Amino acid sequence: MSILNDLQELEKAGVISKDTATRIESYYKGRNDTSTNKLFLVFGVLGAILVGLGIILIIAHNWDELPRGLKTGAAFLPLLVGQALCSFTLLKKHQNVVWKESSAVFLFFAVGASIALISQIYNIPGDLSSYLLTWMILTLPLVYVMRSSMVSLLYIIGITYFASETGYWDYPTDSPYVFWLMLAAIVPHYYLLLKKSPHSNFVRFHNWFVALSLTVVLGTFSKQMDELMFLAYTSLFGLFYLFGTSKFLPDRTTKNAYTLLGSLGTVIILLILSFNEFWEHLIKKDMFLSEISVAPEFIITIILTVLAMVFVYERFKSSSNKSISPFSAAFLLFIPVFFIGTFSPIAVFLINFLVFAIGILTIRDGSNRNHLGILNYGLLIIAALIVCRFFDTDLSFVIRGLLFISVGVGFFFANYRMIQKRQGND
Structure with missing residues (x-):
């Protein structure tokens, strides 16, 4: 690094002291070691996956020619190798992150391969859902014994796939309620990551994986009243x-997984409901309170709404600034609009007004915070609403064209004003 090469010259010129030069050198060498460790970790995990897949392919190539006893031994071989690697890591390399993650990932896939092979050798009946459930339950201890965040991410993928297989592709057989217990089992590891390494890449990946997993799996509980x-x-x-x-x-920015998915998801849902078709169907549908109160969709809605309201209360209680983002309050405003829509077509107008208000408030927030990204996000929301109405109304093409021109001018003018404001502050 060039700065390290210049240290001796700066020290001789009296610009910095010898002690300062030593500390600068130690700092940059420490940064290089961290980058190297991350690189080793990535390649170590990839290597473990490739080695595991290679062993499976070699065995699979000669599978039909092997006797049952040898097949059984071959099925347990990856499992034994993985356990040996994990044991060695715990005894000799327990401080080495690369060894811990690599050996844990290898054993994770070895468990899955062994279960599949033994089931095939002895013709053990079962479906994909039960296979995934067994695999995830058996590998969950790896997350805590090996303290492996990579296995934790793979586990989240596995339980999401299990829930989707059970709730979507095996519909309408069952709802994957066990998913919630399995997700709760990983929460302690996730919490420790947030406390010990709040800004690490593993935390960022966990944020995305957990948020996406919940988004995907929530739809599997739609059985009786899809509208809810x-x-x-x-x-x-x-x-x-x-x-x-x-x-x-710890990462309370507009760029973390939860805020991005929360804001985008809210806008997409409201834009979908800004069309007439859904509300026309809702008015015609007979919805009785006795049926609604026992529907799983209603129970899940109540739980999520109460949890969200707890966060709203905490926000008002702990913050001196009582303002709240439109994305935080949209769910509260949507609830009465939804129930109005069960008997009145005015809900369509209210939804469109809500989306428009969210766009305007987002533009205002971006302007107040001098943030071009937030400003343009608000403009995009309004543009998306206009595009939706382009296909949903009987307005003439002249008026539609004028609307698009207005949005384009708005984009240019708002960004121009923001840039001018920044230059004025400089």
Whole structure:
């Protein structure tokens, strides 16, 4: 690094002292070691995956020619190798992150391969859902024994796939309620990561994986009243946004997984509901209170809404600034609009007004914070609303064209004013 090469010259010229030069050198060498460790970690995990897959392919190539006893031994071989590597790591390399992650990932896939091979050798009946469930339960201890964040991420993928297989592709057989217990089992590891390494890449990946997993799996509980899932999803996205900007998450920026997914999800849901078709269907549908109160969609909606309202209360209680983002309050405003829509077509107008208000307030927030990204996000929301109405109304092409021109001029003018304001401050 060039700065390290100049240290001796700066020291001789009297610009810095010898002690300062030593500390600068130690700092940059420490930074290089960290980068090297991250690189080793990535390649170590990839190497473990490739070695595991290679062993499986070699065995699979000669599988039909092997006797049952040898097949059984071959099925347990990756498992034994993985356990040996993990044991060696715990005894000799317990401080080495690369060894811990690599050996844990290898054993994770070895467990899955062994289960599949033994089932095939002895013709053990079962489906993909039960296979994934067994695999994830058996590998969960690896997360805590090896303290492996990579296995934790793979585990989240596995339980999401299990829930999707059970709730979507095996529909309408069952709802994957065990998913919540399995997700709760990983929460202690996630919490420790947030406390010990709040700005690490593993935390960022966990944020995305958990948020996406919940978004995907929530739809598997739609069984009786699909319409109520819109309430559930708006509450979930509101909860995401509130959690992403709360004191519980160290990275409280507009760029973390929860705030991004919460705001985007809210806007997408509201834009979908800004069309007439859904509300026309809702008015015609007979919805009785006795049926709604016992529907799983309603119960999940209540739970998510209460959790989100707890975060709203905490925000008002702990913050001196009582203002709240439109993405945090959208789920509260949507609830009465939804129930109005069960008997009145005015809900369509209210939804469109809500989306427009969110766009305007976002533009205002971006302007106040001198943030071009937030400003343009608000403009994009309004542009998306106009595009939706382009296909949904009987307005003439002249008026539609004027609307698009207005949005384009708005984009240019707002960005120009923001840039001028920044230059004026400089």
